[in-house]
Amino acid sequence: MMTAAAGLFSLGAWADDTATASTDTPQRGHRDKRNTVWIIGADPQTDDVWVLKGKAIDIYATTVKEGFQQSGVPNFIISDRSNKAVFGIGGFVSFRTAYDWSNVIDNKDFVTYDIPMLKTPSNKQRLLMDVSTSRLFFKTIVNTKALGPIETYIETDFRGGDNVLRLREAYVSFKGLTFGQTATTFADLQAAPTTIDFQGPNAYTYRRNLMIRYHLNISPSWEFAVAAEMPGVSATTPTRAAYVIPQRVPDFPMYFQYNWNQGRSHLRASGILRTMNYYDNTSMNTQTELGWGAMLSGNIALSKSASFFGQVVYGEGIENYIQDLNGNGYDLVSDPNRLGRLQTLPAMGWMAGFQVNFTRNWQMNAAYSQVSVWDKNDYFAQAPDAYRLSQYIVGNLFYRISPAFNVGVEYLYGTRKNVNHELGHANRAQMMVQFNF
Numbered sequence: 001m002m003t004a005a006a007g008l009f010s011l012g013a014w015a016d017d018t019a020t021a022s023t024d025t026p027q028r029g030h031r032d033k034r035n036t037v038w039i040i041g042a043d044p045q046t047d048d049v050w051v052l053k054g055k056a057i058d059i060y061a062t063t064v065k066e067g068f069q070q071s072g073v074p075n076f077i078i079s080d081r082s083n084k085a086v087f088g089i090g091g092f093v094s095f096r097t098a099y100d101w102s103n104v105i106d107n108k109d110f111v112t113y114d115i116p117m118l119k120t121p122s123n124k125q126r127l128l129m130d131v132s133t134s135r136l137f138f139k140t141i142v143n144t145k146a147l148g149p150i151e152t153y154i155e156t157d158f159r160g161g162d163n164v165l166r167l168r169e170a171y172v173s174f175k176g177l178t179f180g181q182t183a184t185t186f187a188d189l190q191a192a193p194t195t196i197d198f199q200g201p202n203a204y205t206y207r208r209n210l211m212i213r214y215h216l217n218i219s220p221s222w223e224f225a226v227a228a229e230m231p232g233v234s235a236t237t238p239t240r241a242a243y244v245i246p247q248r249v250p251d252f253p254m255y256f257q258y259n260w261n262q263g264r265s266h267l268r269a270s271g272i273l274r275t276m277n278y279y280d281n282t283s284m285n286t287q288t289e290l291g292w293g294a295m296l297s298g299n300i301a302l303s304k305s306a307s308f309f310g311q312v313v314y315g316e317g318i319e320n321y322i323q324d325l326n327g328n329g330y331d332l333v334s335d336p337n338r339l340g341r342l343q344t345l346p347a348m349g350w351m352a353g354f355q356v357n358f359t360r361n362w363q364m365n366a367a368y369s370q371v372s373v374w375d376k377n378d379y380f381a382q383a384p385d386a387y388r389l390s391q392y393i394v395g396n397l398f399y400r401i402s403p404a405f406n407v408g409v410e411y412l413y414g415t416r417k418n419v420n421h422e423l424g425h426a427n428r429a430q431m432m433v434q435f436n437f
Contacts, residue, residue, distance in 0.1 A: 035053075035077060038079070039056070039080075041080060047081065060077060067188075067189025068206060070189060074089055074090020085141070088139045094433075095432065096133070097129045098128040099127055103116045103119055103426045105414075109197060110197045112392050113202070115424040115425065117385075132159050133159065137154065138153070139153045140152045151172065153169060168208060178215070181208055181210045182208060183206065183207075184253060186255075187205050187207070188205075188255075188297035191298060192311075195394055197412060202324035202414070203350055211227045211228065212228050213226070220259075228252060229253060230251075231247040231251045232320055233247060234331045235331055235332035241339060242340050242341065254271055265307075269295070270294070270297065273290070276288065282340025287342070290317070293314065297309075306355065306357070313349045316346050322349050324371045336381065337377050345375075347371070348374075354367075365396050368392070373386075385419065386418060388418055392414050394410065406432075409432075410430050412429075412430070414426050
């Protein structure tokens with residue numbers, strides 16, 4: 001998501017090279033050139049420093065998540081002599097420049113929800129430059145007798161107001177438990193394309209939530225996760241007949257995943273349940289609406305260099321988990337048949353794409369994504385200019401100049417269609433220069 005998943009290629013590809021390198025002698029020097037590792041308290045006369053450095057990298061690599069907007073193995077790692085405590089600090093500086101034409105989106109990201117319906121002199125073309133997706137992250141892995149490895153992680157970017165530092169993730173994890181803020185359990189991080197666009201495909205389910213999560217590897221092929229996550233409700237209430245109040249019950253996402261081909265392929269079935277509270281000013285009572293969603297997603301390796309990915313999600317009251325609808329008031333809307341009452345709307349998103357690594361340094365991604373919202377109880381009759389459907393098409397090419405230096409080019413095309421059949425479309429061409437540290 002750089003931007004959406006661009007970090008997946010730049011940091012991820014580099015991380016994969018270093019993380020999977022074995023500790024035999026031919027690989028040690030190769031890996032050491034890519035990662036600066038300090039071993040505190042090591043004695044060069046009695047300790048095999050190369051082995052200690054390799055183990056520190058491997059310990060860190062086992063905790064790295066792969067996929068959408070994830071950071072890989074950093075360039076700077078510190079470990080004690082026994083490898084019981086490992087600390088990593090990393091990040092990247094990402095510069096992006098883009099040119100928009102047609103109905104220009106008033107957003108740094110290519111959000112198809114924001115495509116204007118009318119072309120005006122102010123939205124015909126636009127030049128954009130951005131560095132706000134540059135990132136910093138810190139991680140510690142401490143091996144304890146009572147709980148085994150304990151992982152703590154903090155990650156920031158500069159996407160706060162006026163490009164100030166923003167907290168992206170902060171959590172502690174051990175024994176399959178995670179406490180803190182990270183990507184929602186209702187997101188399949190490996191079922192999305194690598195893009196320069198930070199938003200990523202409009203149908204992709206993604207948000208960072210506060211949570212308590214439990215993950216279990218049932219077997220080498222099966223895994224399971226369930227979580228209680230902090231709810232966020234976005235509603236459209238044109239009158240004060242009803243309004244959203246602080247939520248009382250967490251969202252409950254879960255999934256089962258089947259892995260094969262040595263973990264290079266997987267299929268995942270996910271579900272989520274939500275209870276959303278609001279206040280009905282007509283009856284002077286608190287009301288609750290149930291939201292639910294189901295998703296099938298996956299990533300299938302077609303060969304050593306090519307893979308297919310995709311997802312289909314459907315539900316009601318889960319719009320805040322869908323990229324294009326997040327924060328746009330579609331979790332709850334007014335019910336024309338019941339004064340003071342709100343209702344959920346059915347929504348569906350699907351996307352599909354492929355990734356090809358032509359060589360060690362060249363990678364291509366292409367994907368198509370679509371989101372639809374359907375009417376319920378004639379809500380659209382009172383909102384003719386409401387969002388009905390959008391499409392997102394992306395194609396890009398990345399080149400890795402060195403393990404730390406990446407460039408990429410990308411083309412994006414999107415459309416938005418309203419209930420009244422108004423149609424807007426937008427184009428963006430952009431390039432990225434990124435240096436990882």
